[in-house]
Amino acid sequence: MELEFLGTGAGTPGKFRNVTSVALKLLDETNDVWLFDCGEATQHQILRTNLRPRKIDKIFITHLHGDHIFGLPGFLSSRSFQGGDGKLTIYGPRGIKDFVLTSLKISDTRLGYKIDFHELDNDGEILNNDKFIVRAEKLDHRILSFGYRIEEKAHQGELQVEKLKEMNIPSGPVYGRLKRGETVTLQDGRIINGKDFVGKPQSGRIVTILGDTRRIDSIESLAKDADVLVHESTFGKNEGKLARNYYHSTNMQAASVAKKVHVKELLLTHISARYTAKMAKELERDAKQVFANTKVVKDFDVINIPMGK
Amino acid sequence: MELEFLGTGAGTPGKFRNVTSVALKLLDETNDVWLFDCGEATQHQILRTNLRPRKIDKIFITHLHGDHIFGLPGFLSSRSFQGGDGKLTIYGPRGIKDFVLTSLKISDTRLGYKIDFHELDNDGEILNNDKFIVRAEKLDHRILSFGYRIEEKAHQGELQVEKLKEMNIPSGPVYGRLKRGETVTLQDGRIINGKDFVGKPQSGRIVTILGDTRRIDSIESLAKDADVLVHESTFGKNEGKLARNYYHSTNMQAASVAKKVHVKELLLTHISARYTAKMAKELERDAKQVFANTKVVKDFDVINIPMGK
Ligand SMILES: [Zn+2]
Ligand SMILES: [Zn+2]
Secondary structure, eight states, X not given: OEEEXXXXXXXXXXXXXXXXXXXXXXXXXXXXXXXEOOOTTHHHHHTTSSOOGGGEEXXXXXXXXXXXXXXXXXXXXXXXXXXXXXXXXXXXXTTHHHHHHHHHHHTTOOOSSOEEEEEESSOEEEEEOSSEEEEEEXXXXXXXXXXXXXXXXXXXXXBOHHHHHHTTOOOSHHHHHHHTTOEEEOTXXXXXXXXXXXXXXXXXXXXEEEOSOOSOTXXXXXXXXXXXXXXXXXXXXXXXXXXXXXXOOBHHHHHHHHHHTTOSEEEEEOBOTTSOHHHHHHHHHHHHTTOSSEEEOOTTOEEEOOOOO | OEEXXXXXXXXXXXXXXXXXXXXXXXXXXXXEEEEEOOOTTHHHHHTTSSOOGGGEEEEEOSOOOHHHHTTHHHHHHHHXXXXXXXXXXXXXXXXXXXXXXXXXXXXXXXXXXXXXXXXXXXXXXXXXXXXXXXXXXXXXXXXXXXXEEEEEOOBOOXXXXXXXXXXXXXXXXXXXHHHTTOEEEOTTSOEEEGGGGBOOOBOOOEEEXXXXXXXXXXXXXXXXXXXXXXXXXXXXXXXXXXXXXTTOOBHHXXXXXXXXXXXXXXXXXXXXXXXXXXXXXXXXXXXXXXXXXXXXXXXXXXXXXXXXX
């Protein structure tokens, strides 16, 4: 599980940061990739990575501002042109479907795959499969903006095969039943409880990715105990008032929420072009005073998210 | 008068060529810039040039395929964000207005300037001011596609000041009247015909920029005697059948029309990503066999268009 940042800038593209998009690579988990936001030229950024558009089967849009969605029509077209034929699901605030369908219709684009739209109006669980639960909650931006909490389900404990072998329990279908925790009567009459032979389940990882937002309580429920929190940081230490006026956050607000809800790692993004590389380092340094494990990400940064201990 | 190519690729962006856009720089003529087509990431390309979005006051769209329009919403937003407040006029096939307005509305984008839309259904003169006449004609593509012929009006002849001075005609308002070709009676009684003191008018330049198209006769009227013809070349020498099937042209078709209608310079663009830099040179070499003054353009090429002799 990795995050690959495709665009880490705010508002308009600059020479050094493109507008927002980040890929959650689940190649080991489900062999696909989820995209969060798709600012203009996201497909151009993808050309400079190993990501393959056809592997992207879910796109989550945080909000409908242009710097988060204007790359979508082009990405969708190129995914088709490059032979992508698997279904794609798009989650996002109501309106995203109209934008995509209007763009495709007017440009006479026919995709070689189906799109499922899940338009969001409210907080709620939006996905629940055998590996992941995704929850969306409203933030506080000028327009409807969502944060997404991606919870990986616990990894089942391993069957302790060595221990079974020592007890001369022959392998076969019975191992499967034991692994599921069933109680089994062997042919020799012994009664074995699977639960005694299965290791502890390992809890899954939590990744929280926020849209543009002011400081608001829903960030806390979204980010609680997250392995990684991706938080906007459009403004710096002494710009709390500006941040509030423009419906954005400061680096310090992000750091304080990360500390409060026991996040493991904080990634600051949506960095204004006003900030030079040196100033972006200052954003990071200031935030670290409050929450040590903070990083201001750059385009093409790859962040590994290991299983917890 | 210069053309600056911002994207010279076909269909989808590649590592070396972006999708279509070309700027006609009229800085000496009217101090503004016209943009022809606006594929995704055109604004990103502009960041790498000296062009200023606020200087662009007219955009001409050849057709509504995504590789020619998906950069428009982002460009328009950034033009506003960067302080552009002058009116912008967009010419293009019917549907362009719906695309732009839907994109701006859904993304809640408010521009600091007004857009005038001129939606085209048919051939005709679309602009006629004191310096230029622009005419649009239909081409032959899968969807409605236009070519644009930009004719600069003749430059008035220069007033031969030296000759007037030799004849002891004192400078003053009279010079203006003479320049306009009027006949003037001087205070000393001499009668002077302005026409005798004004050099020959210099004919203006003609630039023809085509959208994607098959070979069709309207190209000839659009390109007749043009100083520069910008022609798509999606296919190569032995691909006439493919070109026809996909509603595109070959390099050879472009060269033969350039020759037939006495174009001065042929610029080939809309080059498929199938062509490496070396193969693109071959496209050029082959076309030169038919029309010597041919060039396959690359992104960021600047082509000067001097006044004719
Ligand atoms: Zn934003
Ligand atoms: Zn095209």
